[in-house]
Amino acid sequence: MRKVLMGNHALSYGAKLSRAQVISAYPITPQTEVVELLSEMCASGELNAKFIKVESEHSAMASLIGASATGVRTFTATSSQGLALMHEMLHWAAGARTPVVMGNINRALAPPWSVWTEQNDSLSQRDTGWMQLYAQNNQEVLDSVIQAYKVAEALDLPAMVILAAFVLSHTSETVDIPEQDKVDEFLPPYKREYKLDPDEPHAFGGLTAPDNYFELRYKIQKTMEEALIKWEEVGKEFGDFFGRKYGLVETYKVSDAKDLIVSSGTMASTARNVVDRLREKGKKVGLLRIRVFRPFPSEKIREILSSVDRAIVIDRNIGFGSSGIFYQEVKAAMYNEKKTPPIFGVVTGLGGRDVTSKDIVGIYEDVTKMEEPKSDIIWKGINI
Amino acid sequence: MAKKTDKKIIFKKEKEMPSHAVSFYSMDYNKTGSWRNFRPVINYDKCTFCAICWKFCPEVAIKLEKTKEKGKEKFKPVIDYEYCKGCGICWEECPSKAIDTEEEAE
Amino acid sequence: MKLTIPEKEIMSSGHLACQGCGAVLAMRYTLKALGKNTVIALPACCWSVIDGPFPHSSVNVPLFHTAFETAASTASGIKAGFDIQGKKDVNVVAWAGDGGTYDIGIGALSGAAERNDDIIYVCYDNEAYMNTGNQRSSSTPLKALTTTTPIGRPKEDNKKDIISIMAAHLIPYIATASIAYPEDMIEKFEKAKHTKGMRFILVFSPCPTGWKYSPQLTVKLARLAVQSGIFPLIEIENGTKWRLTKKIAKPKPIIEYLKLQGRFRHLKEKDTNEIQKIVDQTRNRLLEKIGE
Numbered sequence: 001m002r003k004v005l006m007g008n009h010a011l012s013y014g015a016k017l018s019r020a021q022v023i024s025a026y027p028i029t030p031q032t033e034v035v036e037l038l039s040e041m042c043a044s045g046e047l048n049a050k051f052i053k054v055e056s057e058h059s060a061m062a063s064l065i066g067a068s069a070t071g072v073r074t075f076t077a078t079s080s081q082g083l084a085l086m087h088e089m090l091h092w093a094a095g096a097r098t099p100v101v102m103g104n105i106n107r108a109l110a111p112p113w114s115v116w117t118e119q120n121d122s123l124s125q126r127d128t129g130w131m132q133l134y135a136q137n138n139q140e141v142l143d144s145v146i147q148a149y150k151v152a153e154a155l156d157l158p159a160m161v162i163l164a165a166f167v168l169s170h171t172s173e174t175v176d177i178p179e180q181d182k183v184d185e186f187l188p189p190y191k192r193e194y195k196l197d198p199d200e201p202h203a204f205g206g207l208t209a210p211d212n213y214f215e216l217r218y219k220i221q222k223t224m225e226e227a228l229i230k231w232e233e234v235g236k237e238f239g240d241f242f243g244r245k246y247g248l249v250e251t252y253k254v255s256d257a258k259d260l261i262v263s264s265g266t267m268a269s270t271a272r273n274v275v276d277r278l279r280e281k282g283k284k285v286g287l288l289r290i291r292v293f294r295p296f297p298s299e300k301i302r303e304i305l306s307s308v309d310r311a312i313v314i315d316r317n318i319g320f321g322s323s324g325i326f327y328q329e330v331k332a333a334m335y336n337e338k339k340t341p342p343i344f345g346v347v348t349g350l351g352g353r354d355v356t357s358k359d360i361v362g363i364y365e366d367v368t369k370m371e372e373p374k375s376d377i378i379w380k381g382i383n384i
Numbered sequence: 385m386a387k388k389t390d391k392k393i394i395f396k397k398e399k400e401m402p403s404h405a406v407s408f409y410s411m412d413y414n415k416t417g418s419w420r421n422f423r424p425v426i427n428y429d430k431c432t433f434c435a436i437c438w439k440f441c442p443e444v445a446i447k448l449e450k451t452k453e454k455g456k457e458k459f460k461p462v463i464d465y466e467y468c469k470g471c472g473i474c475w476e477e478c479p480s481k482a483i484d485t486e487e488e489a490e
Numbered sequence: 491m492k493l494t495i496p497e498k499e500i501m502s503s504g505h506l507a508c509q510g511c512g513a514v515l516a517m518r519y520t521l522k523a524l525g526k527n528t529v530i531a532l533p534a535c536c537w538s539v540i541d542g543p544f545p546h547s548s549v550n551v552p553l554f555h556t557a558f559e560t561a562a563s564t565a566s567g568i569k570a571g572f573d574i575q576g577k578k579d580v581n582v583v584a585w586a587g588d589g590g591t592y593d594i595g596i597g598a599l600s601g602a603a604e605r606n607d608d609i610i611y612v613c614y615d616n617e618a619y620m621n622t623g624n625q626r627s628s629s630t631p632l633k634a635l636t637t638t639t640p641i642g643r644p645k646e647d648n649k650k651d652i653i654s655i656m657a658a659h660l661i662p663y664i665a666t667a668s669i670a671y672p673e674d675m676i677e678k679f680e681k682a683k684h685t686k687g688m689r690f691i692l693v694f695s696p697c698p699t700g701w702k703y704s705p706q707l708t709v710k711l712a713r714l715a716v717q718s719g720i721f722p723l724i725e726i727e728n729g730t731k732w733r734l735t736k737k738i739a740k741p742k743p744i745i746e747y748l749k750l751q752g753r754f755r756h757l758k759e760k761d762t763n764e765i766q767k768i769v770d771q772t773r774n775r776l777l778e779k780i781g782e
Contacts, residue, residue, distance in 0.1 A: 021574045024567060050570035054563065055601030062560035062598070063567030066531060069554055070571030088557055097404040156403060194406045196552045196568060198527045198580060201386070203407035203547035205555030207539060215398040216405060223403070386502075386550060393545050405555075407547035411504030414542070419509065433491055439672060440709050442514040444503045448493075459491060467503035471510035471698075472706025 005175045007168035008033035010138040011077055011103035011161065013175075014145025016047045017183045018101070020075035022067035024052040024060040026082060029115050030169045031105045034077040057082035061089035061100070068098035069204060071192035073149065077103035079165065080121045081110060087125065090158075094129025094220060096205060099152035099159070099190070101145060104132075106265070106316075107165040108351045116352020117165040119265070119317035123293075123325045129220050131159040131227055132294045134264040136250075138163075138173040140291075143244060146178070146187055150234045153190045155223045164266045165352065178242050186241045224295040231292050248297040250289040251304060253279065257286025259368060260308040260341075262330055264290045267316055267355050274360040285364065290326060298333035305334055308341050312367050314360070316349040323347070323376035344373045348380040355381065386410035416443065420470030422485045424463060430482035433458045437474035437483065443467050446474065494673050496522040505548040507540045510705025512695030512712060513587075514540065515669040516614040517549065520583070520693075523679030524610075526551060528581040529572075531565040533595060534558040535587035536621045537614075559594040561586035562602035565609040573608075581683060584611040588629035589619040592650050603659035606687045610679075613652070613690070616697035624700040631720075632768065633761055635753045636700070644756065648768065653692060653726070660729035661688040666722065668694040670712035674723055674735055681725075694721045702752020714747040719773040724780075732780045744769050 005013065011034045015023065023042070025035040041047035050067075054060045057078050064074040078086065083104055093100050108118035122132055131151065135141045141163050148159040163169055194202055208216065231248050239245025252272050254260065261271045268289035278285045288304050288311075290297065305311050315324025322328060327345030334340040344367045349355040363380050389409045395401045426437070438446040438461050445467040448459040463474075475483035500521035507514045513536055521528065529552045532538060538555060542548050556564040565584035572580045584602075586595055591613040602609060618636045619625040626636040628650040639645040656664050663685045667675035675693065682689040696712050698705040715721035719741035726732045744766045748754040757765075 022567065022570045024570075048574075050574050052566055052570055052607075053605060054566075055597060055604070059560070059563035059566075059598050059601055062556060062563035063570070065556070066554060066564040066567030067571035067574075068567075070568055070575065072571045072574055074567075089560070092557055095404065194402060194404075196529050196554060196571070198529060198552060201526075201547075201550055201552045203541055203544075203549070203553040203555070205405050206407055206541065206544040206547065208405050208544040211394045212401065212544065215395065215401055216403075218398055219401070219403050386547060389546075392543065395545075402545075405544040407542070407545050407553075409546045410502055410550075411506075411542040411546050411548040412502065413546070414504035414506070416504060435491065435493055439493075439495060440515065442507060442511050442518065442708075443505075444499050444501060444518065448497070457491070459493065464503065469509040471708070472704065473510055473709055476706040477709050 001177045002174055003177055004172050005138055006033060006170050006172050007138045007141050007163045008170070009037055010141040010175055011145060012037040012041070013177055014142045015075040016041055017178060017180060018146050018149045018187055019073060020049055021072040022050045022052065022064065022074045023076065024054045024063040025076045026054055026057045026060050026078070028079050028082040030107060030165045031077045031079045034103055057085045058089060061086040061093060064100045065089060065093050065096055065098050068100055069096065069196045071190060071195040073190045074100045075102070076100070079105040080107035083121045083125065084109060090125055090128040090130055093158045097156040099156050101148045101152055101158070102160045103145065104160045104162045105165045105169045106162055114351050115165060117167055117316070118350050118352060122160065122162045123317050126294055129157065130294065131157060131292070133161055133292045134290070135161060135163045135168070136265055136269040136289065138168060138175050139244065141168065142175055142177070143238060143242070143246065146183060147234050147238055147246065150187050151227060151230045154230055155227055157220070157223050157227065162265070167266045182241060186238070227295045228297060246291065248292040249300045250291055252287040254286035254288060254304055256284055258284040258309045259364070260286050260288055260305065260311045261314065261364070262288045262290065262311055262326065263314040264293070264326060267314055267349065270355060270357055271314070271360050273357050274364065277357065277361065278364060296329050296333070301330055301333040302337055305341060306337065306339055310341050310368070311343045312346060312363065313343060314346045314348060314363065316355065318347050318350065342372050344370065344378060345376055346378045346380050353381055388412045415466045416469050417466045420468060420488045422470050422472070423465065423468065423488050424470065424472070424475050424483045425486055426461060426463060427482045427484060430480050431461070432480050433460060434479060435459045435461060436477055436479060437461050440473050440477050442471065442473065443469055495519065495676050498522065500526060500551065501549045505540050505542060508699045510698045510708045512669050512697060512708050513537060513614045513616060516693040516695045519669070519672045519675050520612060520679055521549065521551065523676040524581045524583070524683055527579060528583055529568055530554065531556055531561055531568055531582070531584045533561040533586050533590040534621065535590055537585060539621065558590055560598055561590050561595050562598040562609070562611055565611070566602050566605070566607040569607060569609050582609045584609055586613055587620065588613060588615045588617060589627045592628045592652055600659065603656060603661050603688050603690070606661060608686055610682050610689045610691065612693060614693045614695040616695045616700060618700050620697050620700045632765060633754065633757060635756065641756055656690045657726050657729040661690060662686065662728055663689040664726040664729070666692045666694070666724050668712045668716050668721060668723060670709045670716065671723065671736065678725065700753070703750055707750055711747065711750060714742065718742045718744050718747045718769065720744060720747060720769050722773065722776060734780060741773065
């Protein structure tokens with residue numbers, strides 16, 4: 001069935017089709033529609049789930065960790081300040097190995113107040129042990145929620161599906177809504193190995209001295225490495241089931257590319273048009289869209305960057321005191337390679353400043369005039 | 385049921401560990417009797433078998449042995465010295481002052 | 491001779507509590523009342539250590555360690571998880587200290603109460619942040635010494651009235667209990683067990699380490715607190731119907747309770763008189779409310 005859906009509703013449908021059983025959420029612009037639609041679905045009985053109307057995002061995540069520990073499927077959505085407030089519990093969800101799935105609407109952090117899109121909120125959580133992926137359109141948002149459950153539950157590690165504020169959350173696109181029985185076949189119910197169960201009592205999360213804490217951290221990292229394989233596997237299986245295949249990354253016209261634009265989310269979507277435009281002018285440009293950011297697909301990066309002459313990473317975020325965050329990770333992935341192209345890091349679009357095709361063409365033209373990267377940040381579209 | 389061990393478990397190999405900190409064992413290995421400076425000693429001549437000492441023991445270290453005396457069922461309190469921390473609540477609360485204290489030998 | 495409390499033990503020996511710990515008696519009686527079909531959400535507090543390190547545990551019921559301020563929110567989630575699976579009779583207990591209840595956890599507690607979440611919230615009150623070494627909480631009584639209210643600046647504020655706060659939420663069942671009165675406490679837990687919706691039970695749990703007294707006096711102090719009127723044993727239904735479960739005709743002078751504790755060793759006569767006055771006034775207000 002095809003429906004015109006805003007990005008937020010694509011998240012709601014993803015959770016509904018995945019048969020989320022406990023939902024705990026707190027409203028925040030621009031996420032409110034996600035939970036409003038899920039509330040309606042729960043109230044009408046369309047979705048058989050408990051909806052806890054928590055009094056804060058911190059409680060939202062804490063309650064989902066508790067629910068997940070009993071062995072049920074959980075969902076929430078948030079953005080910006082809400083995600084920041086959850087931070088302590090994001091660490092808890094990962095450490096407790098509870099496969100919570102969350103939708104995050106990328107919104108700039110305050111102060112000052114902003115409701116517009118920027119990636120700092122989700123990227124600030126990159127070290128928590130959560131898997132994270134950046135969607136470029138509403139179809140991907142819906143599809144990724146379903147895939148996220150499959151990966152998260154196979155590995156017992158939480159995952160967030162991320163979309164841009166307003167650009168996706170409030171933009172309506174035609175979305176193919178998969179059939180429920182097909183989703184049920186693709187995504188069976190969650191089975192948790194050690195769970196809260198009076199018939200089999202365990203204590204969870206007890207004090208662990210240095211003699212064994214290290215190994216538990218090692219396990220999370222090993223699981224992240226397994227996730228690299230799992231995301232590809234599940235993305236391919238999704239393609240077999242529903243006709244739309246996904247992977248850790250998406251490449252566009254890279255086979256003969258000399259210059260490579262590296263980006264994520266909706267900016268990558270825009271960059272794809274730019275690639276076509278530049279190709280018409282005879283420029284050999286390609287696009288690498290990084291979809292899964294955690295775990296970071298270093299192998300894929302190395303594979304694709306090894307054959308280009310120049311890589312331009314466009315970040316809609318910044319790691320203060322360092323540089324654009326995707327840029328840092330791409331550079332790190334390439335560092336030990338014998339052959340690596342110069343990598344340029346562009347920071348643009350913070351606080352929701354629009355990033356148009358024209359802007360990206362401008363970025364390309366400016367960067368290709370540079371012989372080598374002179375600094376770690378090339379600021380674009382800013383009034384300086 | 386939590387399994388008993390004779391000492392605190394430290395996993396020697398990561399592969400033997402669950403993916404998160406899940407408990408499988410009891411705290412029985414921890415013989416808290418070693419914490420004592422003084423030990424309580426029940427004088428059964430004075431004891432009225434009221435079970436108040438058992439009631440107030442935080443260590444679950446007083447067991448009730450069911451005995452029959454003159455056809456009546458009685459609960460005889462028996463102190464488990466492996467776990468008794470010597471807090472003294474039992475000798476303080478005993479209404480018959482039937483619990484004496486002895487300094488713990490070395 | 492009949493036992494006055496259930497014989498069956500659920501928690502075991504070998505746990506890490508200090509000698510004479512009131513909080514352990516609180517857990518022991520709670521588990522006797524609620525039985526094995528119980529799951530505990532445990533935030534940072536003394537019990538986070540008492541239960542034992544990974545991979546050991548001494549409570550013998552499922553126990554989920556969680557962040558300091560999340561006792562109520564975690565318990566709400568656990569309950570929802572069991573509910574959606576059709577396991578509707580599991581006792582889901584939030585087990586927090588006074589720090590996690592009166593202070594850092596009060597937001598989540600209020601949220602769960604307002605939603606009338608079907609959990610039993612138990613606060614074992616040792617009147618300070620004991621697990622981190624006896625710093626004051628809003629539950630620390632007036633003039634008590636703690637590491638952050640030391641000699642020269644003992645606690646200047648009154649103990650927060652958490653019971654009135656919970657009553658204002660109009661939840662189905664609220665009670666205060668003392669480890670010196672296990673029969674009263676277990677009766678209250680049994681009542682709570684058969685009540686639906688949010689239940690809040692405050693358990694007075696003396697701490698020898700923090701209050702600075704010889705461990706053998708734990709039960710005696712818990713008894714004196716009730717007998718002096720500073721910790722009344724009450725029950726509140728739906729936030730509006732208050733009643734005493736132990737009537738104290740003539741309260742003992744508060745000095746009898748205070749003089750046994752090192753945390754009050756600095757009190758002068760004028761201090762004790764002031765405390766006595768406040769205890770009397772609070773008690774009279776309570777009796778008025780109850781209509782006695």
